[in-house]
Amino acid sequence: MARTIEAQLAELRARSLYRRLREIDSPQQPAVELVGRTLLNFSSNDYLGLAREPALQEVACAAVQKYGVGAGASRLVCGTLSPHMRLEEQLAEFKQTPAALTFGSGYAAALGTIPALVGRDDVIILDRLAHASLIDGARLSGATMRVYAHNHLGQLESHLHWAREHHPDARVLVITESVFSMDGDRSPLREIVEMKSRHGAWLLLDEAHAVGVIGPQGAGLAAESGLGLEIEVQMGTMSKALGVSGGYVAGSRKLIDLLVNRARSFVYSTAPPPAIAAAAGAAIAFVRSPDGAQRRVALWKNIRSLAASLPLFAKEPQSAILPIMIGPEETATAASEHLLERGILAPAIRYPTVARGRARLRLTLSALHTPEQIATLVEAVRRLHLHQEAA
Numbered sequence: 001m002a003r004t005i006e007a008q009l010a011e012l013r014a015r016s017l018y019r020r021l022r023e024i025d026s027p028q029q030p031a032v033e034l035v036g037r038t039l040l041n042f043s044s045n046d047y048l049g050l051a052r053e054p055a056l057q058e059v060a061c062a063a064v065q066k067y068g069v070g071a072g073a074s075r076l077v078c079g080t081l082s083p084h085m086r087l088e089e090q091l092a093e094f095k096q097t098p099a100a101l102t103f104g105s106g107y108a109a110a111l112g113t114i115p116a117l118v119g120r121d122d123v124i125i126l127d128r129l130a131h132a133s134l135i136d137g138a139r140l141s142g143a144t145m146r147v148y149a150h151n152h153l154g155q156l157e158s159h160l161h162w163a164r165e166h167h168p169d170a171r172v173l174v175i176t177e178s179v180f181s182m183d184g185d186r187s188p189l190r191e192i193v194e195m196k197s198r199h200g201a202w203l204l205l206d207e208a209h210a211v212g213v214i215g216p217q218g219a220g221l222a223a224e225s226g227l228g229l230e231i232e233v234q235m236g237t238m239s240k241a242l243g244v245s246g247g248y249v250a251g252s253r254k255l256i257d258l259l260v261n262r263a264r265s266f267v268y269s270t271a272p273p274p275a276i277a278a279a280a281g282a283a284i285a286f287v288r289s290p291d292g293a294q295r296r297v298a299l300w301k302n303i304r305s306l307a308a309s310l311p312l313f314a315k316e317p318q319s320a321i322l323p324i325m326i327g328p329e330e331t332a333t334a335a336s337e338h339l340l341e342r343g344i345l346a347p348a349i350r351y352p353t354v355a356r357g358r359a360r361l362r363l364t365l366s367a368l369h370t371p372e373q374i375a376t377l378v379e380a381v382r383r384l385h386l387h388q389e390a391a
């Protein structure tokens, strides 16, 4: 007999893998309102506190007044609204590439871009910890996939050798991230760029958690390393440090022209609301401004302060994501519940977001957290008496 939905849910509960939604009745900010209760929020990717920045709200409201709320259709069908065009010009300038294209989300950017670039006769080489959107895009493309252990340059190189030997005419696309979303560490970008260039492969770099946080004017890891021009496809999202919504790809004019024609999540999806594009443009301007630089200084001060106060973090922090490795799913869930009882929102990240038995508390910081709020978190985590698993 076919299994029931109840049975599927019961199985998730039995394995401590069940998830549910928690309603928040306030903006994303360091203290959020959980229906009737205030919680300290250490779970948001709104690293610079832009999700409720008044300057961005004003730009969004003005754009609603001028353009209304909906975009009408796909940009190829009913004409492309000015806010989307201006945003793409800003993105290209920010990322120092000739062109850029926006999508409804970062997930949609990955799902549309990867299959537009590679197909059944091609090869994708992917870091094991790559985000689900990159894995799903790679699967959808039908290309042959090879996975290398996280940040393992030796395995990456042997996959590149293998691809060149067995698929001499294939397009070979290496896919990795600047900052890994559940571990918070960075990829060895210089070495990866050197290696893929030597083997005639392309690189897709997902800067989702780096933009706004790392690099000159917050432009990301490629900009910090001075490698932007050597990376064929720079991808990212406007939903994290930029505080708004939407995905993007930045690269050559030819690349963008191809995506306009072939990326199905662009072609067959209604354009994002124009006010969202306008707000994202204002977010980029903010991030590049002296105010943005100040927020980055405040964010990094908070990151260093938290890392210094909790001996649980093995290494120097490399981003605003500071995971506490726990291991068993039920221990991580219990730790998260204990923190919730003490008024702290810090999610247990479990399979399938991370590997089985690699559950963790994923703490993220904002420029707007106060020293007192961080002290409250530190005290509550110490009281958990965790024995952190080796990373």
Ligand SMILES: *Cc1c(COP(=O)(O)O)cnc(C)c1O
Residues within 6 Å of the ligand: 105, 106, 107, 108, 131, 133, 177, 181, 206, 208, 209, 237, 238, 239, 245, 246, 247
């Ligand atoms: C969040 C994230 C995405 C998806 O971006 P959304 O705009 O939230 O859809 C893609 N890649 C990485 C690495 C991410 O962390």
